[in-house]
């Protein structure tokens with residue numbers, strides 16, 4: 255293992271200052287190299303055919319939208335008068351699925367176009383298989399911890415695993431959830447149209463499979479939900495075997511003795527948990543000066559103390575992996591590191607494998623944005639706060655929305671789905687703006703990390719600008735009966751709030767089941783519940799939720815509780 259760089263020497267580099275910023279997909283999209291690595295997807299999408307002009311033939315799906323079709327309408331730019339569908343969604347990932355289900359509930363005739371497999375990233379290459387691997391790593395970790403087992407009075411002779419069995423668990427779960435998603439849409443009458451969707455003009459889309467004539471369908475409203483693919487910085491050669499992205503890693507084709515993970519965000523951190531539990535040594539390579547730069551700094555420090563330092567993990571921070579060559583001719587994977595500030599060569603690593611976890615790039619290839627005068631911004635489809643697509647002149651494109659990873663507002667499955675539901679609310683007559691500050695996020699390490707709203711530095715900056723004081727309250731898992739019964743007392747919950755009016759600005763949790771615990775806080779933010787009111791809510795004893803109960807109770811809020819209706823006594 256290589257020596258560890260001292261975090262205490264760190265200074266902060268703003269994200270925008272570094273050349274290979276994963277959040278600058280203009281770089282990503284200007285280089286087709288990023289899309290080389292989506293394997294199955296690339297074939298499924300048949301890129302060579304995407305620029306083909308639309309077939310003049312209009313083929314109609316057999317699922318009953320033939321009656322209304324007006325093939326020639328709108329060709330001269332006039333608005334269409336009649337449509338095949340009320341709503342067409344391009345992309346059947348979780349965002350598209352969430353929108354489709356809500357649309358049907360609202361009585362909309364809905365179709366979803368999918369160019370690959372239903373479920374998109376989350377189900378097939380993301381949340382679902384990764385959580386299956388993490389379920390295994392959690393158990394392995396527990397069984398391998400002699401100290402933990404002894405504290406509970408348990409004896410386990412030896413913990414082992416069957417790599418193929420673990421891989422099958424992840425793959426089977428993805429298949430199961432994929433078929434659940436497909437069946438749920440079919441059962442509700444959503445038309446699933448197979449092929450790559452291309453926007454031809456306002457309210458008009460063609461779709462088709464390679465080698466087959468295209469079909470044209472129209473809809474009153476269209477939602478783009480085309481998601482994202484792994485972003486691979488220039489200079490890194492992915493071979494899918496020894497230099498891999500999460501798409502490959504989730505298949506768990508091998509467990510390397512030593513793996514470098516480039517990027518210490520969500521994917522990097524979750525895979526470090528999996529690989530170290532299965533016996534690998536991990537070296538993080540992170541461009542910023544600290545690991546886990548996206549988290550609240552105090553939670554990040556604690557996470558480093560528990561999730562990094564005691565494990566077989568070392569790290570290089572403040573460096574880019576500027577060149578990575580896969581293992582070949584009996585040579586290992588070679589990684590060239592460059593200092594993020596000076597841009598001078600810093601070090602060379604030789605490892606068994608490298609996982610590239612440097613962010614994701616929006617996927618809009620073949621979508622036909624040029625046909626409606628929309629220019630992507632750093633690769634993302636530009637939208638307003640209602641997910642309405644903005645064209646190159648800054649005008650809203652009528653009846654066109656973009657949700658999920660493709661708009662880059664918040665690259666999370668539930669955010670994509672919530673944005674889809676919000677759009678459906680709007681197109682069915684209820685104005686709705688989603689509060690992204692109420693959307694929780696979680697990293698499913700052992701223990702977990704979760705968060706909602708602002709970090710402490712963000713809250714202090716806002717407080718300074720808007721002239722309010724920021725309060726901080728913290729509670730430890732060490733005082734929680736349930737956590738101690740589980741011998742899992744390592745954990746912290748942190749509340750960031752306004753003492754003057756009791757507004758919750760952010761909550762961050764590190765500890766057992768943090769991903770489940772965060773919802774009390776995120777729901778409170780979404781519903782505008784203040785601390786002076788929520789502190790009177792009753793929690794069952796002994797539960798982990800008492801960590802949050804105590805957190806709210808320990809905040810020093812000046813505002814009184816709002817006068818709430820007194821509950822009627824109920825006869826029992």
Ligand SMILES: Cc1cc2nc3c(=O)[nH]c(=O)nc-3n(C[C@H](O)[C@H](O)[C@H](O)COP(=O)(O)OP(=O)(O)OC[C@H]3O[C@@H](n4cnc5c(N)ncnc54)[C@H](O)[C@@H]3O)c2cc1C
Pocket residue numbers: 344345346347348349350367368369370371372373374375376377379380381382384449450451452479480481482500521617619620621657658659660664665666667668669670698
């Ligand atoms: C390893 C990993 C783990 C993750 N874990 C989590 C997690 O635990 N929790 C969480 O909230 N998020 C997680 N994410 C993020 C989450 O997967 C994404 O935020 C989410 O999938 C985005 O949903 P989406 O619907 O916008 O896009 P996607 O899920 O990417 O779906 C887009 C769909 O559109 C299709 N498509 C694209 N272009 C076209 C076209 N022109 N025509 C037809 N179809 C098209 C694609 O084939 C795809 O099926 C994870 C991601 C990764 C990579």
Ligand SMILES: NC(=O)c1ccc[n+]([C@@H]2O[C@H](COP(=O)([O-])OP(=O)(O)OC[C@H]3O[C@@H](n4cnc5c(N)ncnc54)[C@H](O)[C@@H]3O)[C@@H](O)[C@H]2O)c1
Pocket residue numbers: 274275276487516517518519520521522524539540541542546547548573574575576611612613614664665666695696697698
């Ligand atoms: N549990 C979850 O909700 C979950 C899990 C996995 C992924 N995701 C989503 O998937 C998306 C992608 O995850 P991710 O971890 O790839 O991205 P990320 O943005 O979370 O982290 C990427 C990290 O890579 C670093 N980086 C970028 N370029 C680099 C380079 N050349 N050399 C070294 N370091 C570099 C960045 O500074 C950053 O710390 C995220 O937006 C996340 O929301 C969510």
